[in-house]
Amino acid sequence: MSLTNASPLDAALAAKSASHVLATLPASARNDALTAMHDGLAQARDDILAANARDLDLARKAAADGSLSQSLVSRLDLGKKGKWEDMLQGILDVRGLDDPVGRVTLRTRLDDGLDLERVTCPIGVLLIIFEARPEVIANIAALAVKSGNAAILKGGKESTESFIAISRAIGAALDRTRVPNAAIQLVTTRDAIPELLAQDRHIDLVIPRGSNELVRYIKGNTRIPVLGHADGLCSIYLEQSADPKMAADVVVDAKTSYPAACNSLETLLVQESALDTVFPLVAAALASKGVELRCDTKSKAALSSLPSTAKVVDVTAEDYDTEFLDLVLAVKTVSDLDEAVAHINTHGSHHTDIILTTSGNLAEQFMSAVDSAGVYWNASTRFADGMRYGFGTEVGISTNKIHSRGPVGLEGLMIYKYKIRGAGHVTAAYGGAGGKQFKHESLPLE
């Protein structure tokens, strides 16, 4: 990893060049580099924690005068119980994942002696823009090396000292491996982001790791494809046949287990015929967890029996387009599944939406019609997560409609190329009267 003061263009050119070397390295060389990174960081522990302490000092002062939030200070702290160990273990975990490079996903015999093969390969150069958490740099560097991609990293200024110390350690470690140093570069130039986002000829994918505002800014300011999501406005449709106890459990988990997460519930759509049967129990469970319910007229009327401590207020139209990220829930009455689906497809963020019902038919209809990365039947929205899906890691959660959708594992950092091995075959020999015919025979993938 080099710590670069190069211009964003030069950094991008160096990364592209390094990516071409990295793409040809065998899995063993990439895994050896991960081992070296792990060991190098372990050895540099004291230096890195000292640098982190300097970042923390400044941050605490900024927090004291109110210019920085206390939660950001807490995210900065690498010395917090278990964080350092988790960061190091994360590199070994990534090393242990199956190699995503060179997987054959299609083989076709075009003709005798002329075989087509589709093989996974790295995308090329990633630009990772992230905010304060210094451990992200090690995680992202590990994912890039494992997947054979070069990466340019730009971190939040609050963690500058930590980033520099970490990147020095990783850089020294990579110098002893076959991974080119420029494959992982930390850009520390101030205000480099707009110029980095302009390098669409040399950077292939941007991955923002941070707030919705950061993602929205990046999506609005680059031609490079962006992997991620700005919003997570997840909904649940409570159908009349839903089991009340199950519904209460799932809705409470989806809303309250981590309200600030993108996969948390923001809108509850209640079938009108469930207002007096299933809904009150669900609402009571939410109220007991301190959730404020913003209700339309009909759903509010159904809650007259809730204790007076329950927070039930009138909803506004805007609430149905709001990601609260807090113990607040918008509630809307709908007549049937079609109305629920139409609401979700219009107001949702195409992240994760679920139906609670005992009807398998309605569930399948819902999952087919809702245009979201995740569509669940009787399970919490909060399962939308790469680790929970069993991917072993999570690069991010995408609401894009191409390439990668939903929780993204290492596969999302891969593309493919087509290889043909021939024996001097020419196209003019095929087709036409008397020409050769293609065989197009599917071959085993081995």
Add this chain to the structure above:
Amino acid sequence: MSLTNASPLDAALAAKSASHVLATLPASARNDALTAMHDGLAQARDDILAANARDLDLARKAAADGSLSQSLVSRLDLGKKGKWEDMLQGILDVRGLDDPVGRVTLRTRLDDGLDLERVTCPIGVLLIIFEARPEVIANIAALAVKSGNAAILKGGKESTESFIAISRAIGAALDRTRVPNAAIQLVTTRDAIPELLAQDRHIDLVIPRGSNELVRYIKGNTRIPVLGHADGLCSIYLEQSADPKMAADVVVDAKTSYPAACNSLETLLVQESALDTVFPLVAAALASKGVELRCDTKSKAALSSLPSTAKVVDVTAEDYDTEFLDLVLAVKTVSDLDEAVAHINTHGSHHTDIILTTSGNLAEQFMSAVDSAGVYWNASTRFADGMRYGFGTEVGISTNKIHSRGPVGLEGLMIYKYKIRGAGHVTAAYGGAGGKQFKHESLPLE
């Protein structure tokens, strides 16, 4: 298909809405719609050819006063031998392809009663911008319906009458099917392209079908992902061990079988040690086909024995970055494979590049190191084509680094969603001390 004078925004909203219906239709309903389209066009043959004749009249006048090229006039003509029949047969061919919707590509048991499934689904709304060839509209409408995507079509103004007649016939046909009429819309508003390209909230993918200039303009003027390629600058590396006869055959096919195609050869990289052995034979074969060779000093010197009719001129630096699309070839001497690869990765367009060699090791090294959609060993660049690859159709050829790369078949019009079927599972139950563990058991895809 509706012929819309709606604003681009309204057209996009109607298409999105239609896409949500289309996405839920079974294969039989989409195939029935293709049959109806085919039959409707067959019945409207006379009207459509009459409309096409009016377009042709105008175009011939424009060609006569020099404001339109003769080749464009020829591309307009639907009455040309076999063209009408091919257009109709193309719809039936698309109907006969395997259904790309609803294919399960991953199944994982997360826990007892909690199964994750990744299922292919349509991307949503496609914007297809194309130039003069009127038969493209039927082809694209068929691909959209087959893949469950809605499409907004904007064609070149020279084919307006033909497009309107075709879209009327398709529209009337779709009215008798379950495919919503707004799923396929023809926009005839003048100058609608910039506004259509601004609908990145409602349009999911742009597919340009036309000249490099069109593609370049579109790529430069939208935030919607663009599937395609602006340039096709393909190279061949002639390694010293290549069989001279095979090399001549492949190079001639790559350069001369269809010089205007994107997969044609533009740059020949000759290993220095092959200059006096293999190269003269290859150059003579090219010269006999009338190919102009733009050579650097060393390669030119090697051609002193060519007949005086051979066109051999000095290359300029710019020639190595030029897609000639003509019987012109840039020739460069390189010392070895590394130099060839570096040249291709820097000056090529990442489309299709090949190596001619008898060494399997060098071939594998080349195919691993060249960062292109297609990398071949001893086969012509012109095999880069969806039909030749056996995809049954070709949506376009992509040089993108994400989603789809190389010749794109129906698969390129698909994305996936994750479905979870549970029994009231909540995330809070997992992890931590005493919490449940995920099983992450891979299930057969059925």
